Amino acid sequence: MSTNNNNHRAPVSQKPLKVPKPQDTTTIGSMISIEINEKKFSVPFGTTILEACRDNQIYVPSLCHHEDLCIAGVCRICVVEVEGMKTLQASCAFPITQQIKVKTTSERVRRARRHIIDLMLSEHYGECYSCVRNKNCELQNLAGEYGVDGFTFGHPEKPVFEIDRSSYSVMRDMNKCVLCRRCVRTCIDIQEVGVLEAVERGDKTKISTFFDRPLNDVICINCGQCINRCPTGALFTNDPSDEIWAAIDDPKKHVVIQTAPSPRAAIGEEFGMPAGKSYTRELNTALRRIGFDKVFDTNYSADLTIMEEGTELLLRLKKKLVDKDDSVKLPQFTSCSPGWVKFIEHFYPEYLDYLSTAKSPQQMFGAITKTFYAQESGVNPEDIVTVAVMPCSAKKFECNRPEMTDSGFKDVDYGLTTRELAKMIKEAGLHLPELPKSDFDDPFGEASGAGLIFGATGGVMEAALRTAYELVTGREVPFENLRIEACRGFEGIKQASVKLENVKTEWKFLEGVDFKFVVAHGTANARKVMEMLKAGELNDVHFIEIMACPGGCIGGGGQPIPTSPEIRKLRAKAIYEEEESLPIRKSHENPHIAYIYEKFLTDGPCGHISHKLLHTHYTKRGDFIV
Amino acid sequence: MEKAKRNGLVLFTDYQQGSAVKKAVTLTRDDILFELREAKLKGRGGAGFPTSTKWMLTAAAIADKKYIVCNADEGEPGTFKDRVLLLEYPELVFEGMVIAGYTIGAEYGFVYLRGEYNYMLKSLNDYLAMMRKENLLGKDIAGKKGFNFDIEIKLGAGAYVCGEETALIESLEGNRGEPRNRPPYPVNRGYLGYPTIVNNVETLASVPHIINKGGEWYCTNGTDKSTGSKLFSVSGDCEKPGVYELPWGTTINELLDLVGAKDTKAVQVGGASGVCLNQEQFGRKLAYEDAGTGGSIMIFNSKRSMIKVLKNFMEFFVEESCGQCTPCRIGNRKLLEGVEMIEKGTFTFGYINSLKELAKTMQIASKCGLGQSSPNSFLSILENFDDEIFHSKGNGVSHVN
Numbered sequence A: 001m002s003t004n005n006n007n008h009r010a011p012v013s014q015k016p017l018k019v020p021k022p023q024d025t026t027t028i029g030s031m032i033s034i035e036i037n038e039k040k041f042s043v044p045f046g047t048t049i050l051e052a053c054r055d056n057q058i059y060v061p062s063l064c065h066h067e068d069l070c071i072a073g074v075c076r077i078c079v080v081e082v083e084g085m086k087t088l089q090a091s092c093a094f095p096i097t098q099q100i101k102v103k104t105t106s107e108r109v110r111r112a113r114r115h116i117i118d119l120m121l122s123e124h125y126g127e128c129y130s131c132v133r134n135k136n137c138e139l140q141n142l143a144g145e146y147g148v149d150g151f152t153f154g155h156p157e158k159p160v161f162e163i164d165r166s167s168y169s170v171m172r173d174m175n176k177c178v179l180c181r182r183c184v185r186t187c188i189d190i191q192e193v194g195v196l197e198a199v200e201r202g203d204k205t206k207i208s209t210f211f212d213r214p215l216n217d218v219i220c221i222n223c224g225q226c227i228n229r230c231p232t233g234a235l236f237t238n239d240p241s242d243e244i245w246a247a248i249d250d251p252k253k254h255v256v257i258q259t260a261p262s263p264r265a266a267i268g269e270e271f272g273m274p275a276g277k278s279y280t281r282e283l284n285t286a287l288r289r290i291g292f293d294k295v296f297d298t299n300y301s302a303d304l305t306i307m308e309e310g311t312e313l314l315l316r317l318k319k320k321l322v323d324k325d326d327s328v329k330l331p332q333f334t335s336c337s338p339g340w341v342k343f344i345e346h347f348y349p350e351y352l353d354y355l356s357t358a359k360s361p362q363q364m365f366g367a368i369t370k371t372f373y374a375q376e377s378g379v380n381p382e383d384i385v386t387v388a389v390m391p392c393s394a395k396k397f398e399c400n401r402p403e404m405t406d407s408g409f410k411d412v413d414y415g416l417t418t419r420e421l422a423k424m425i426k427e428a429g430l431h432l433p434e435l436p437k438s439d440f441d442d443p444f445g446e447a448s449g450a451g452l453i454f455g456a457t458g459g460v461m462e463a464a465l466r467t468a469y470e471l472v473t474g475r476e477v478p479f480e481n482l483r484i485e486a487c488r489g490f491e492g493i494k495q496a497s498v499k500l501e502n503v504k505t506e507w508k509f510l511e512g513v514d515f516k517f518v519v520a521h522g523t524a525n526a527r528k529v530m531e532m533l534k535a536g537e538l539n540d541v542h543f544i545e546i547m548a549c550p551g552g553c554i555g556g557g558g559q560p561i562p563t564s565p566e567i568r569k570l571r572a573k574a575i576y577e578e579e580e581s582l583p584i585r586k587s588h589e590n591p592h593i594a595y596i597y598e599k600f601l602t603d604g605p606c607g608h609i610s611h612k613l614l615h616t617h618y619t620k621r622g623d624f625i626v
Numbered sequence B: 001m002e003k004a005k006r007n008g009l010v011l012f013t014d015y016q017q018g019s020a021v022k023k024a025v026t027l028t029r030d031d032i033l034f035e036l037r038e039a040k041l042k043g044r045g046g047a048g049f050p051t052s053t054k055w056m057l058t059a060a061a062i063a064d065k066k067y068i069v070c071n072a073d074e075g076e077p078g079t080f081k082d083r084v085l086l087l088e089y090p091e092l093v094f095e096g097m098v099i100a101g102y103t104i105g106a107e108y109g110f111v112y113l114r115g116e117y118n119y120m121l122k123s124l125n126d127y128l129a130m131m132r133k134e135n136l137l138g139k140d141i142a143g144k145k146g147f148n149f150d151i152e153i154k155l156g157a158g159a160y161v162c163g164e165e166t167a168l169i170e171s172l173e174g175n176r177g178e179p180r181n182r183p184p185y186p187v188n189r190g191y192l193g194y195p196t197i198v199n200n201v202e203t204l205a206s207v208p209h210i211i212n213k214g215g216e217w218y219c220t221n222g223t224d225k226s227t228g229s230k231l232f233s234v235s236g237d238c239e240k241p242g243v244y245e246l247p248w249g250t251t252i253n254e255l256l257d258l259v260g261a262k263d264t265k266a267v268q269v270g271g272a273s274g275v276c277l278n279q280e281q282f283g284r285k286l287a288y289e290d291a292g293t294g295g296s297i298m299i300f301n302s303k304r305s306m307i308k309v310l311k312n313f314m315e316f317f318v319e320e321s322c323g324q325c326t327p328c329r330i331g332n333r334k335l336l337e338g339v340e341m342i343e344k345g346t347f348t349f350g351y352i353n354s355l356k357e358l359a360k361t362m363q364i365a366s367k368c369g370l371g372q373s374s375p376n377s378f379l380s381i382l383e384n385f386d387d388e389i390f391h392s393k394g395n396g397v398s399h400v401n
């Protein structure tokens, strides 16, 4: 039986029913005047009461509401009085289409809110001090803010549900679930995967999976987006930090850590800093103080990915255009987002040949560390423990894929998320923002800015274009300051092209080709792209970048909570700013990359050695789980 | 109920099949809306929303499609009057839908039929086929060029909450039957997002008579605010349970006499989600402005234990809540636990008072009518039968150990 149904994924009640806000708020009728707590305001027609309040610095609590998600109106914590209506209204779900008078803290409202929190606590089993979300939990905050001073309607003494620890990536403790359904909406609306659903009714209602199966047994793509939007500690990642501490404490082990671009642009948030500032070099210091033997930059292997994936693309183009080999699949899809890889394996297994065979930067790094680095440094690869700091929960699944052992060992031992690393740093007694700065370790050292922008949606495409264009034409991409604006920004699906002219002689077959590319993020958009491809609308496209998470890795499932469009924008800004300050901004100009091709991957990109170590294959999973 | 010919005022009277549709197509939309407004017809499904307003709003909504939905989910415990209408007077219900379609410009209607009523499906479909033959359904109905309308019957899946109009629409669309946020209301965004009228069976069945005889005539029965007649499904401790058509404004005492109820202690008006009245309140009128009801009247004599009655109702709600919103999903469970404490004698008055406060919150903070009305019986039984529940000992109905 199929575990998903493409039709009717999101119940209409959970689709946005908001009246769209007018673009031009100066036209007549686009603004509407209302009264909140006896003060007059003018708000755009169709704004919800909650938005109207928050836009005017009136705080109304919410729980099931999330900026990224459609309206649910189920928790009822946001209720307010609307004059003339007998019942209280959920402010998050009430679009203002006429002049109304609202009261946000009347006696009835305050009592209702406290009752609702009391009710939620009466079903909530968990202790804050042992909870991953301690001090960052919306339920805890509500209880604190709304005067809960006891369990009016009782409190469970023991757990009801077994914790689902089956997945490499995402764990579920439904004893802490408050049934806000944010995870359901995330999985259905943002990701169009549809693993999680509310089942049963009445007081038996719970969030469950297909036939209540454990998460590793359903079509979950491990993206962790549900975790990032869960208000409580009901969803969390599979945390390997204890094993990592043990490896660090083991004198025989040589523990190496690589850090991806996105965690550094967000980890400050875990230390109370505002979003939008990178802590790359402070992080290096922190990692050394924790006790990692070497601190490497994943951007290095991102540069390597560009070389491999870019070469693969050019080879595909050559086979198609010169050798007229029709078995070659184009457009080529990126493969560095493990959530996306699992998505296509489940939902479009017949298209796996379109996926680049290049491994993700994380896995390339692992394979190189336990071979080339071991060789260069003289450390026995058996004693090397590789840890990857990632913004991503799917990376945990990825490093455990059985095929990811090309070095002869498990290429990457542990995937560690930004949040989990922040805890390790705190446990080591360090306050990240105050630490001195330090550099990455050799032999990989500094990487290019191209690798850095992998963190934001469109970044891989931009990095690939910078290299491929220059390889083919001998000139820099024709954009000011190397900024390829067509790749940037948060539009769900971006399409653009670059004309290849005056190409070098060896690339003559590309002369005059309009190089077309598509960039998409969030697997709901990925699904749209796949449907476009199926419908034959993308036949003339050459390269497609897909990231499973909204915003790309900066919005990954391992990143600091909360997330919102604004926060992701700030993280992206931090990345783009940092990249412009780097001396090298093209992957192929990274001297360490040239070095490895000279010393180790001696038959060049997509050669035999790199094929063995840096490329992989995929599994046709389908939507059937056996 | 028994198939015998009933004597009534409006619904249970003779009706010439097709007459109202034939008359309606000679009238303008405005004429029909005017008659309905004159008749002051209010929804018979429980909420009592003015039918003319609902139709007018739907008629005024701008959309390329509109729908009529007949709510035949009849899930309220103790209600069985829609079943009688559908079995004995299907012409009234279907023609009411056709007239609604004509009035608002809809071409399609659904009957959302309670799953347990599937035994009627064949006869109802046969009836629809007959209407098509008679040109009371289909194209150019009753000779009116361009007026097309057809009706489809869809079976419900047995959840009480699916009688709530927006949950019903979700269910019609093939989704989990859960109430939607309102606004927007179905009159603006209903089935598949199109303006939709959802009306109770009885509301629709009243329309043909109003069309034939006029709104003014309709008002000759009932009270000023509750015009016309109402079907009451009477059950419980009485000699003659069944469906009665009575004018609005009938008092509970009058009704009890009529149905041969003796030694009556309590009357639950409006089903599980209604209120429970004690003897002192039997002089009250059955009317929207006094004791309103979708039609369910349950009679309990002096041998019944009110706490058991209440427990039954609360068990019903704990199970039937759709589980979406916090006050209803958990609140009903807490109220039921409170009732069980009372039953066992393990309660404190302080806690019962907290539950009463909670019940009031549920009434105003729940997302839909189910959670908003589920505390009604809790509050009314604890208040109206306070003596029996909290102060009596050894009278045979005691529950305090």
Ligand SMILES: Cc1cc2nc3c(=O)[nH]c(=O)nc-3n(C[C@H](O)[C@H](O)[C@H](O)COP(=O)(O)O)c2cc1C
Residues within 6 Å of the ligand: B042, B043, B044, B045, B046, B047, B048, B049, B071, B072, B073, B074, B075, B076, B160, B161, B162, B163, B164, B165, B166, B198, B199, B200, B201, B203, B204, B368, B369, B370
């Ligand atoms: C929980 C719940 C159950 C309901 N069940 C029914 C029902 O079975 N039949 C019905 O006609 N209305 C039912 N209603 C009322 C409908 O939501 C709606 O108000 C009614 O169908 C409107 O029709 P009317 O205006 O003709 O009364 C129910 C409401 C709630 C909240």
Ligand code: SF4
Residues within 6 Å of the ligand: A124, A125, A126, A127, A128, A129, A131, A132, A133, A134, A135, A137, A138, A139, A140, A176, A232, A233, A234
């Ligand atoms: S989920 Fe929140 S309230 Fe519950 S134990 Fe964790 S921190 Fe505390």
Ligand code: SF4
Residues within 6 Å of the ligand: A170, A186, A187, A191, A193, A194, A195, A196, A219, A220, A221, A222, A223, A224, A225, A226, A227
């Ligand atoms: S990890 Fe992603 S795919 Fe899996 S349940 Fe969460 S949102 Fe859905």
Ligand code: SF4
Residues within 6 Å of the ligand: A176, A177, A178, A179, A180, A181, A182, A183, A184, A207, A226, A229, A230, A231, A232, A234, A235
């Ligand atoms: S698991 Fe988290 S997000 Fe999902 S319903 Fe429960 S509390 Fe909400």
Ligand code: SF4
Residues within 6 Å of the ligand: B161, B178, B179, B320, B321, B322, B323, B324, B325, B326, B328, B329, B366, B367, B368, B369, B370, B371, B372
């Ligand atoms: S009040 Fe009850 S039935 Fe209605 S939406 Fe809430 S949980 Fe569902």
Ligand code: FES
Residues within 6 Å of the ligand: A061, A062, A063, A064, A065, A072, A073, A074, A075, A076, A077, A078, A079, A090, A091, A092, A093
């Ligand atoms: S935040 Fe509005 S109902 Fe949950």
